[in-house]
Amino acid sequence: MIRGVGASSGIAMxxxxxxxxxxxxxxxxxxxxxxxxYEFERLYDGIRHSKDELELIKQEIKExxxxxxxxxxxxxxAILEDPIFMNEIQGIIELQYKAAEVAVKEVIDxxxxxxxxxxxxxxxxxxxxxxxxxxxxxKHLLGDTSTTVPPIDHPxxxxxxxxxxxxxxxxxxxxxxxxxxxxxxxxxxxxxxxxAMSVPYVLGLEGKLxxxxxxxxxxxIDGQEGTLYINPDKITIERYQARKKNWLEFKESLQEIADVxxxxxxxxxxxxxxxxxxxxxxxxxxxxxxxxxGLFRTEYLYMDRDSLPSEDEQFEVYRHAAMQLKxxxxxxxxxxxxxxxxxxxxxxxxxxxxxxxxxxxxxxxDRTDLFMTQLRAILxxxxxxxxxxxxxxxxxIEEVRQAKAHLEKAKLELSTLGVPFNANIEVGLTIEVPxxxxxxxxxxxxxxxxxIGTNDLVQYVLAVDRMNENIxxxxxxxxxxxxxxLKLVIDAGKRVGIPVGVCGEMAGDIRALPIWLxxxxxxxxxxxxxxxxxxxxxxxxxxxxxxALVDRILICKxxxxxxxxxxxxxxxxxxxxxx
Numbered sequence: 001m002i003r004g005v006g007a008s009s010g011i012a013m014x015x016x017x018x019x020x021x022x023x024x025x026x027x028x029x030x031x032x033x034x035x036x037x038y039e040f041e042r043l044y045d046g047i048r049h050s051k052d053e054l055e056l057i058k059q060e061i062k063e064x065x066x067x068x069x070x071x072x073x074x075x076x077x078a079i080l081e082d083p084i085f086m087n088e089i090q091g092i093i094e095l096q097y098k099a100a101e102v103a104v105k106e107v108i109d110x111x112x113x114x115x116x117x118x119x120x121x122x123x124x125x126x127x128x129x130x131x132x133x134x135x136x137x138x139k140h141l142l143g144d145t146s147t148t149v150p151p152i153d154h155p156x157x158x159x160x161x162x163x164x165x166x167x168x169x170x171x172x173x174x175x176x177x178x179x180x181x182x183x184x185x186x187x188x189x190x191x192x193x194x195x196a197m198s199v200p201y202v203l204g205l206e207g208k209l210x211x212x213x214x215x216x217x218x219x220x221i222d223g224q225e226g227t228l229y230i231n232p233d234k235i236t237i238e239r240y241q242a243r244k245k246n247w248l249e250f251k252e253s254l255q256e257i258a259d260v261x262x263x264x265x266x267x268x269x270x271x272x273x274x275x276x277x278x279x280x281x282x283x284x285x286x287x288x289x290x291x292x293x294g295l296f297r298t299e300y301l302y303m304d305r306d307s308l309p310s311e312d313e314q315f316e317v318y319r320h321a322a323m324q325l326k327x328x329x330x331x332x333x334x335x336x337x338x339x340x341x342x343x344x345x346x347x348x349x350x351x352x353x354x355x356x357x358x359x360x361x362x363x364x365x366d367r368t369d370l371f372m373t374q375l376r377a378i379l380x381x382x383x384x385x386x387x388x389x390x391x392x393x394x395x396x397i398e399e400v401r402q403a404k405a406h407l408e409k410a411k412l413e414l415s416t417l418g419v420p421f422n423a424n425i426e427v428g429l430t431i432e433v434p435x436x437x438x439x440x441x442x443x444x445x446x447x448x449x450x451x452i453g454t455n456d457l458v459q460y461v462l463a464v465d466r467m468n469e470n471i472x473x474x475x476x477x478x479x480x481x482x483x484x485x486l487k488l489v490i491d492a493g494k495r496v497g498i499p500v501g502v503c504g505e506m507a508g509d510i511r512a513l514p515i516w517l518x519x520x521x522x523x524x525x526x527x528x529x530x531x532x533x534x535x536x537x538x539x540x541x542x543x544x545x546x547x548a549l550v551d552r553i554l555i556c557k558x559x560x561x562x563x564x565x566x567x568x569x570x571x572x573x574x575x576x577x578x579x
Contacts, residue, residue, distance in 0.1 A: 002208050006226035007191040009529060010200035011244045012178025013237070016217040017156035019167065026142070029099035039093050043100040046140035047080050053136065054080075057169045073165065075189075075344075078306035079133045085111070101141040108134035126344060128188070132164035150175065157219045165189045173197055178221045180213070180228065182206050192277075202226055254532035258289035262535055264517065268543035272535055273329070273525040275503060279317055282324045284528040289535070292328035292386070294451065294525025295503040296321065298374070299336050306345050308370065314377035322385025329386045331428065331451070331525075332378050334403075335370060336360045336392040355456075355465070360393035365402050375410040382422035390451060394429040394436050400446045403427075430503070432456035437485050440492035450493055451525065454504025458482055477506045478559040483515065487554065490519045501525055510537055514566055517543045518550030545569070 031039055058073040079085055085107065092103035108131060115127035150156060155175045160167070162183040168190055179194055184203035194201040200223035213219070213230060220229040220240050229236055262272045273294030274285045285293060301309050301317060322330055337343060338359020351357040364371040381387050391403050404427065414421050428449035431437050437457065444450060454477060459465060461482055464474045476482070493500035501523035506512050508526035513534065516524060526534055549569050556562045 002228045004202045005204035006223045007186045008194040008201035009224040012200040014177045019160040049140045264543045271523045274528045293330040296332045311373045315380045318381030331388045333390045379421040382425045383420040388426040390428045440489040444496040451501045451503045454506035514546040517546035
């Protein structure tokens with residue numbers, strides 16, 4: 001067993017089909033000064049052909065992954081129009097008399113090298129975009145029409161050193177059992193597309209393989225665990241066949257409870273909302289019986305493009321989402337960039353501690369032009385459904401009041417223009433910072449609802465960067481300090497009389513369900529993929545028993561004691577059931 005990183009959940013079993021590394025090796029070719037015009041003509045012709053191909057791919061892939069994920073290829077088109085990228089190529093041709101393909105190769109290598117030196121996953125993914133676009137252009141300049149054709153007579157697990165969106169877009173999704181790459185990141189374009197296509201994906205195997213994987217090798221990949229087996233023995237194959245069969249049967253049975261009300265055995269209602277990144281996920285939201293959308297991460301509208309989305313563009317996305325949900329609530333979180341989320345066209349100053357720096361609501365209150373554009377778009381969409389606004393990473397009441405003042409200004413602007421909107425739109429905030437948790441009672445008096453973002457809250461409370469391999473083991477959502485702080489926030493909301501939900505990963509952690517029920521949480525917002533599993537456990541849980549359990553948990557001194565209590569109670573009192 002080889003452990004990598006799971007990027008898209010599910011189990012895939014089948015033969016490997018290996019895509020060779022897409023690299024070019026050709027001699028440096030010089031040109032005569034009299035050939036400059038011809039060389040530029042070749043370059044521009046190659047760019048035109050590359051753009052035409054990308055537009056075609058964009059239209060074709062839209063049928064598979066949806067409109068929003070197809071915008072990935074807008075980022076590729078933008079590279080071909082980027083003045084810095086093109087000026088570098090033109091300069092090498094004009095000043096060094098090098099052939100167009102040589103100039104393109106040099107510029108690709110330069111930019112890829114620069115981005116790869118930056119210790120940032122997002123920037124490394126941009127390097128892959130440049131390589132993908134540059135290689136497409138090189139194919140045209142070199143007249144190379146060869147392609148690697150995957151098998152059409154049987155399904156396969158696609159294996160590559162690194163995979164680009166273009167390569168994935170050319171494949172027949174009905175034959176792709178799973179994806180396996182040596183390099184890559186969980187936030188890459190390919191990872192996003194894999195999740196949208198429900199294809200299991202494991203990555204991050206660099207330095208872990210004893211030999212290269214070959215065509216025909218039998219593989220098992222587990223996208224949830226991030227594990228790989230190469231030519232496993234019969235016992236392992238049978239075990240995973242059984243696991244896959246059981247999982248598929250269990251998954252199929254879960255659909256039977258999609259429309260069942262999310263009530264505990266003692267009739268406590270817990271609304272199960274979904275976290276989404278794009279409108280295309282709403283079909284799954286409805287199919288899995290979610291009560292609504294508890295977190296719409298709008299930053300993905302801003303990423304992988306070369307300019308800010310306009311007010312009209314945002315409005316159309318939000319309106320479409322609200323109308324699809326047909327009265328179910330949708331909580332739209334305002335722009336949450338900074339930290340590990342960056343925009344190519346809006347460079348942020350380098351910070352020693354970006355997670356403690358210029359990000360989220362701090363950027364919105366500073367860049368009021370961006371904020372007002374988004375607020376107007378959300379308000380306009382509120383006319384078409386049950387739309388709510390949520391502000392991220394709030395730390396003080398002053399920030400809430402400033403944000404509300406901008407919202408009132410946006411309302412006035414729309415009223416003056418005669419644009420309809422919900423004047424009583426609900427406003428909330430996320431509790432992600434210890435300061436906000438401690439003054440939750442103060443903040444609760446200013447808003448209609450609060451949602452606990454456990455991912456950031458846990459890492460801030462414990463001072464642990466969960467992406468740091470040296471200390472990731474210290475990231476522990478069941479730490480006694482975390483549980484006590486959660487109770488503080490939830491109790492504050494109850495005293496003021498506003499609902500408190502949870503929208504971080506801990507919301508979908510089955511182990512934490514007794515804690516949420518015991519603390520009296522009335523709303524959990526979780527990934528669409530795990531929603532029905534949580535509901536399955538919820539339906540066989542007893543809220544009163546969980547409350548007694550939480551009373552015991554609150555006096556525990558260690559997370560081990562807390563987890564042991566949960567495990568014991570599950571076994572003896574059947575608080576949660578299922579597989």
